[in-house]
């Protein structure tokens with residue numbers, strides 16, 4: 001009986017951790033990647049216009065908009081029309097891309 005209770009407890013803990021996964025991934029927002037297509041590049045001001053899909057970590061539906069780029073993110077390999085995967089965060093009221101990778 002003790003073993004059954006222990007197993008039940010372990011399963012309950014597993015289920016609870018599944019239920020809490022959305023909260024955890026919101027805390028670790030770097031895990032949420034969004035698909036987008038490059039529309040425009042502003043190398044001078046380090047801004048990029050993307051047509052993006054749903055941004056789950058920001059609760060934003062798909063649209064075309066301008067993002068700022070965090071330091072260290074290179075735009076050199078990108079051109080309009082390229083597909084990308086990116087992570088964006090709202091930092092001091094601005095939407096800032098903190099991770100960006102090209103898609104084939």
Ligand SMILES: [Cu+2]
Pocket residue numbers: 052060061062063064065
């Ligand atoms: Cu948007």
